[in-house]
Amino acid sequence: MSLDYPRRINLAQTPTPLHCLQRATDRWGRGHRLWVKRDDLTGCTLSGNKVRKLEFICAHAIDNGYDTLITCGGLQSNHCRATAFAGAQLGLSVHLLLRGEHPGQLEGNLLLDYLAGATVSCYPRQQYAQEQARLFEQWQAHYDQLGRKALAVPTGGSDGIGAWGYIAACEEMHTQFEAAGIAQAHIVTATGSGGTQAGLTAGVQLHQLPATVWGVNVCDDEQYFLDKVAADIGDLRRRYPALAPLTARPNVIDGYVGKGYAVADPAVFDLIAELARIEGLVLDPVYTGKAFAGLLSEIESGRFDGVEDIVFIHTGGLFGVFPQHRGFSFPAIQ
Numbered sequence: 001m002s003l004d005y006p007r008r009i010n011l012a013q014t015p016t017p018l019h020c021l022q023r024a025t026d027r028w029g030r031g032h033r034l035w036v037k038r039d040d041l042t043g044c045t046l047s048g049n050k051v052r053k054l055e056f057i058c059a060h061a062i063d064n065g066y067d068t069l070i071t072c073g074g075l076q077s078n079h080c081r082a083t084a085f086a087g088a089q090l091g092l093s094v095h096l097l098l099r100g101e102h103p104g105q106l107e108g109n110l111l112l113d114y115l116a117g118a119t120v121s122c123y124p125r126q127q128y129a130q131e132q133a134r135l136f137e138q139w140q141a142h143y144d145q146l147g148r149k150a151l152a153v154p155t156g157g158s159d160g161i162g163a164w165g166y167i168a169a170c171e172e173m174h175t176q177f178e179a180a181g182i183a184q185a186h187i188v189t190a191t192g193s194g195g196t197q198a199g200l201t202a203g204v205q206l207h208q209l210p211a212t213v214w215g216v217n218v219c220d221d222e223q224y225f226l227d228k229v230a231a232d233i234g235d236l237r238r239r240y241p242a243l244a245p246l247t248a249r250p251n252v253i254d255g256y257v258g259k260g261y262a263v264a265d266p267a268v269f270d271l272i273a274e275l276a277r278i279e280g281l282v283l284d285p286v287y288t289g290k291a292f293a294g295l296l297s298e299i300e301s302g303r304f305d306g307v308e309d310i311v312f313i314h315t316g317g318l319f320g321v322f323p324q325h326r327g328f329s330f331p332a333i334q
């Protein structure tokens with residue numbers, strides 16, 4: 001089906017491959033075939049799911065005369081790192097509002113943020129949570145006074161503009177499902193700010209992809225994501241009224257947050273290590289590790305019964321592994 005997409009700037013290496021995980025299927029499949037959509041390969045510093053959204057967000061920024069992107073996230077936010085590099089590639093300034101005290105030491109995504117030349121402002125957790133809207137406004141006014149124009153990009157790039165990234169990914173998967181002989185599938189993704197899930201949920205309907213989309217939440221709870229994904233889809237409809245009515249409803253798999261956002265149980269670290277060993281695929285402890293753990297556990301409980309194929313969206317996050325290296329336990333190093 002041909003869709004009238006808004007303009008995008010080509011930043012991501014797409015289409016990303018869709019692979020069958022043969023050894024993971026043998027190990028955990030219980031009659032299902034396990035597939036991975038390798039969105040960790042959308043780029044190096046621009047890796048993961050965020051760059052798909054940024055293709056549309058950056059085009060919107062440039063077309064509307066913005067010269068600066070302000071966005072926000074955790075200290076190790078993949079979205080902030082991807083925005084910093086998208087800005088550097090396109091000649092846009094980037095200002096990151098980060099949650100938490102500055103750690104002093106630069107590692108993982110935070111190091112990359114500085115390398116890409118982003119301006120970094122850190123705020124204590126409480127202030128970040130309570131005053132986020134004001135902080136965006138304050139910095140926008142600051143740039144305004146300097147004669148500049150700053151676009152406020154929401155957490156994770158998740159809104160009706162960013163949603164196009166995963167609508168486009170569904171178009172890719174349509175072709176790939178046909179080539180792979182996938183007649184019906186469950187698509188499973190980590191959900192953190194809801195935009196990937198919103199794009200997939202809308203995209204499945206718009207491209208008539210034979211699939212049900214599930215978001216495994218890595219923070220908050222089921223109701224939060226039902227509301228957030230619906231709000232992003234609502235924003236999509238509001239901004240692009242010519243789109244066909246979107247009736248698809250979000251599905252959330254709750255129960256895998258563990259002790260909290262970015263805090264993974266030892267079992268998640270063990271699973272990450274096992275998958276790396278048997279498939280050469282590296283997940284992260286903040287997003288994809290928890291989501292994949294949820295996927296496997298839901299196979300066991302029979303949630304996906306009746307449909308053979310399960311497609312896991314590998315949304316990236318590699319740089320989030322390094323700051324959490326202490327979570328892995330290996331036999332004594334020789």
Ligand SMILES: Cc1ncc(COP(=O)(O)O)c(C=O)c1O
Binds near residue numbers: 078191193315
């Ligand atoms: C690696 C990774 N996977 C998944 C997600 C979740 O995507 P979204 O924010 O669109 O829900 C994020 C960001 O939040 C991420 O960085």
